[in-house]
Amino acid sequence: MKHSPRQIIDGFWSLLTGMRITLGQFFKPTVTVQYPHESLKMPTRFRGHIVFVRDPETGKSLCIACKACEKACPSDCIVVDGIKREGEKRKSVTDFKLDFTKCSLCGSCVEVCPTDALEFSRAYNLASVSKEQFHCIDLVKRLEQE
Amino acid sequence: MNLPEPFRLLVFLLGTMAFVGANAAYLVWVERKGAGRFQRRTGPTEVGYAGLLQPIADAIKLMSKQLILPPGVDATLFRLAPLLVLAPAMMCFATIPFSETLVPRNINVGLVMVFSFGSIHVMAIMLGGWASRNKYAIISAARIVSQNVAYEIPMLLVVITLLMVTGTMNLHEIVQQQAGGFWNWNFFRLAANPLMPVTFIIFYICMLAETNRAPFDMAEAESELVAGAFTEYAGMGFGVFFMAEYANVVIGCSLATVLFFGGWQSPIGVLPGLFWFLLKLYLLVFSVIWVRWTFPRTQFYGLLNLSWKILIPLSLFILLLTSAVMKLF
Numbered sequence: 431m432k433h434s435p436r437q438i439i440d441g442f443w444s445l446l447t448g449m450r451i452t453l454g455q456f457f458k459p460t461v462t463v464q465y466p467h468e469s470l471k472m473p474t475r476f477r478g479h480i481v482f483v484r485d486p487e488t489g490k491s492l493c494i495a496c497k498a499c500e501k502a503c504p505s506d507c508i509v510v511d512g513i514k515r516e517g518e519k520r521k522s523v524t525d526f527k528l529d530f531t532k533c534s535l536c537g538s539c540v541e542v543c544p545t546d547a548l549e550f551s552r553a554y555n556l557a558s559v560s561k562e563q564f565h566c567i568d569l570v571k572r573l574e575q576e
Numbered sequence: 577m578n579l580p581e582p583f584r585l586l587v588f589l590l591g592t593m594a595f596v597g598a599n600a601a602y603l604v605w606v607e608r609k610g611a612g613r614f615q616r617r618t619g620p621t622e623v624g625y626a627g628l629l630q631p632i633a634d635a636i637k638l639m640s641k642q643l644i645l646p647p648g649v650d651a652t653l654f655r656l657a658p659l660l661v662l663a664p665a666m667m668c669f670a671t672i673p674f675s676e677t678l679v680p681r682n683i684n685v686g687l688v689m690v691f692s693f694g695s696i697h698v699m700a701i702m703l704g705g706w707a708s709r710n711k712y713a714i715i716s717a718a719r720i721v722s723q724n725v726a727y728e729i730p731m732l733l734v735v736i737t738l739l740m741v742t743g744t745m746n747l748h749e750i751v752q753q754q755a756g757g758f759w760n761w762n763f764f765r766l767a768a769n770p771l772m773p774v775t776f777i778i779f780y781i782c783m784l785a786e787t788n789r790a791p792f793d794m795a796e797a798e799s800e801l802v803a804g805a806f807t808e809y810a811g812m813g814f815g816v817f818f819m820a821e822y823a824n825v826v827i828g829c830s831l832a833t834v835l836f837f838g839g840w841q842s843p844i845g846v847l848p849g850l851f852w853f854l855l856k857l858y859l860l861v862f863s864v865i866w867v868r869w870t871f872p873r874t875q876f877y878g879l880l881n882l883s884w885k886i887l888i889p890l891s892l893f894i895l896l897l898t899s900a901v902m903k904l905f
Binding site: 438442445448449451452453455456458459460461462464 | 610612613614615616617618621777866867869870871886
């Protein structure tokens with residue numbers, strides 16, 4: 431391995447270039463998000479588990495319990511039930527249970543819904559000490575609590 | 577300092593220990609903050625304002641840990657090694673002039689003393705590695721010895737060049753010679769040695785290698801040798817090795833300040849000497865951190881090639897050039 435003086439000078443110059451670049455980074459703002467104190471806003475197309483869309487007029491769900499989502503779901507994780515109430519034209523939902531442990535977030539249910547009653551939530555930091563918490567996410571109860 | 581002798585000694589002893597301890601603790605913080613900034617992160621932020629209490633939390637953690645003595649180790653050497661690493665590093669501070677009046681002991685052979693004590697830590701790390709009864713530690717010990725032998729030579733050649741220019745080994749006098757504006761600093765004394773900046777760069781590279789700092793941290797080499805010679809150490813035994821590393825960095829940078837950048841001499845003639853000394857010292861320490869977070873670790877043969885094939889011939893050439901220049905002009 432022979433070094434000409436030219437190579438040594440060039441090599442040293444490249445080291446200085448590297449140091450100039452790191453010093454440039456040193457004075458740029460940091461990019462860390464201090465997670466527990468602040469968190470990133472999820473993009474609009476983020477797919478969390480599905481939730482009901484609230485009807486702006488009635489404040490209730492738009493779901494008509496047609497069970498199209500139940501049929502469309504490839505992993506059978508949706509169970510829907512509904513009744514026809516007196517004086518109303520359409521059925522309304524009484525029961526909508528999602529087994530989130532089986533859901534693959536494919537979005538078939540959102541796509542197939544005739545009344546656009548389902549949407550993806552932005553909830554990404556779901557955590558629990560037991561799996562059972564996600565066996566049965568009750569969307570009807572969730573909408574009432576909000 | 578007009579204190580009577582035993583008190584003066586005690587004050588300097590305590591002062592040196594406090595200085596080494598505070599530097600070791602807070603240079604870790606500076607290093608972590610610096611590393612963060614170089615990588616666009618924030619570094620420690622949680623403990624205290626901007627993570628300023630982090631070193632104290634680390635120290636409490638290290639001190640509360642058990643000092644494990646693994647089976648099969650040489651107990652005496654294993655316990656002795658951390659002390660032998662730190663004590664010589666503290667000894668070196670005895671001759672470093674912090675300002676015109678603030679120097680623990682003004683010895684005529686100060687420079688030789690710093691270098692002789694400075695090389696003890698190599699032996700101590702080797703002892704630690706040897707006593708650990710661990711293959712990684714022994715590989716690391718062997719590496720550190722060959723690394724330090726390789727880099728001691730150009731380092732001393734550079735210092736001999738400087739000694740020919742200054743004509744004294746007394747650090748205090750070396751600084752006094754550089755009085756006046758910054759053009760009197762040894763770094764700019766091109767009349768005596770036209771390659772003075774190159775001399776400084778060789779000194780700086782050797783200083784990085786002697787203190788086992790990245791990109792020359794062959795002794796530690798986490799990715800290949802776990803933690804090298806420190807693998808078997810737990811708690812404060814491990815912490816002391818790190819204190820010694822930072823103490824050595826501070827000594828190396830102080831020496832560079834004294835030898836090349838005029839020590840406490842002010843470049844523009846304002847503010848006290850201590851301020852200028854510490855400013856120059858910490859700028860150099862920052863550059864050491866900067867180098868660490870810029871370059872990846874070199875390979876071992878690359879490290880030895882750099883010393884034997886480039887630095888030693890170059891420093892010999894500078895030695896010859898300086899003697900020729902001094903004889904002729």
